[in-house]
Amino acid sequence: MSILNKLKTILLSLICISLFGCHNSESNNTSLQAPTISIKLVDKSGDFEEVNVDVVDVLIKMDDNSNDENGWISLNSNKKVINLLDLTGGVHEVLVDKFPIPTGTLKQIRLVLGDNNTIVIKNDLDVGEVHDLKTPSAQQSGLKLKVDTVIEEGFTYDFVLDFDVDKSVIIAGKSGNINLKPVMRVITEVSSGIIEGSVLPVDESAVASVIDTKGTPETDDDEVLSAYTNYTGHFALWGVSSGTYEVILTPIDSNSKYKVTTVNNIEVVNGEITVIEPAIELALKAGAITGKILNENVVVTASVIVDGVVVEANTNEAGVFLLENIPIGVYKITLTPANGSGLVATELNNEEVKEDETNDLGEITLPGA
Incomplete structure (x- = not known):
């Protein structure tokens, strides 16, 4: 064999080895890629000036639905105080961003709060006053949310924690205490959609809501999903099941000159954002x-x-x-x-x-x- 032919053979072999090696390496990297999780916090809002929660950590439990304190995995959430009333109109707070987790079945998510929780409420002089929020259950163990989602290699899983301030803030009677007993639901973004829109006039605060039948109108599992408009009149309804909806806009002020206004035939697709355009003008009484x-x-x-x-x-x-x-x-x-x-x-x-x-x-x- 000539020297030239030998060189061609060697070169071809090197190329084949290189291609084979790269292919195997890429395949191995893909198959061994750990799944990741991202968690956002949103809020249905409430009729207060501020509701500040001290987020300490977010934990998950894999393949275990028990109340045992063992087996929890920290997602290393950034410790921060968050004003929940800032999380309206489509605004969210990222608590966990693509954190690697094991494969298996994600059974529970746990939000742990610290001591620095406060609420601002206007007094009789229309001046905001800061009050402590008592959160004994959250301080001790954190709020546990059932998930039951299969986690596989190579995927990113996005969850939304929807905090319901109106139901979570409990104003005690004689004691004068204001307690925070967190009420929230967990949403898997890929298995639900979002409805966004704006209301005119922007200074007329309103609540946007839909009735989610979860695809089973004949059963009793219907859920009312709601969200307040923000200072720009914008709202976002998270975690709406795929389907067609009537969006109901209700002015917060019962003495408002505007009445309940509806928008029909709003289509929601899982994993997508449906934007209602143009802005919805509230009908006058x-x-x-x-x-x-x-x-x-x-x-x-x-x-x-x-x-x-x-x-x-x-x-x-x-x-x-x-x-x-x-x-x-x-x-x-x-x-x-x-x-x-x-x-x-x-x-x-x-x-x-x-x-x-x-x-x-x-x-x-x-x-x-």
Whole structure:
């Protein structure tokens, strides 16, 4: 064999060995890649100024659903104090970011809180006051959440801890203590979706909610998922099962001039974010105003001013006018006869419009000039 042919043979062998070695190395690296876990904290929010929780650690337990204190694995969560009311409108706090864990079945997740938990509530002078949050159960052992998820090599698993402040903060009666008894649910992002949207006007605080039937409308496992809007009017509903939903927007202030507003046919796909566009305008609570003009053979225009805009309606052949969709409130009604009628315009003051009611002004005769 010539020297040239020998060199070609050696070179080809080296290439084959190199390719084979790389292939085996890459295969081994893939097969031996440890699964990782990421955990986010979100909040349904509540009607307080601040709710600050002292997160000490996040623990998990593999292949063990018992209450035994052995077998817990620390995920080395960053110790921090988190204001839960900052976690609205799609904002979240990353507690654990792609931390390697063993394979097997993840049975429980445990959130451990420290001593530095506080709440800020406005007093009678509308000034925020800081109060301690008593958290005996969380300090001793941490809140345990059942998961039961199979963990396999080569995958990243994303979980969301959804903290329900309204249910977690307990204001005691005579003692004056304010206790924190954490209520939360754990969400696997890949097996649920998120609904995001915005509400107008942005300064009208509201609660967005859906009824999750979990794909079984005939059973009793329905769950109401809710989230408050933030200061920009944005909201995010986490952990919504795949399906089609009616999103309900409810103003927080029961005396609001806005009413419950719904958006239909919102599709949710597991592992995806559904954004409702454009922004949802809350519907005003409204009523109507009617009356009958007794002057014959004249067209009269009834009008009111709503937020600087004139809303008007003419009388029909029977002399009846109807002003519809007038926001609740007290108005001045102006009745203006057509030019040349010889009649004088008339104003009716302090006429109230109530929700879903029609204020009937009765029979009215306009005076002559």
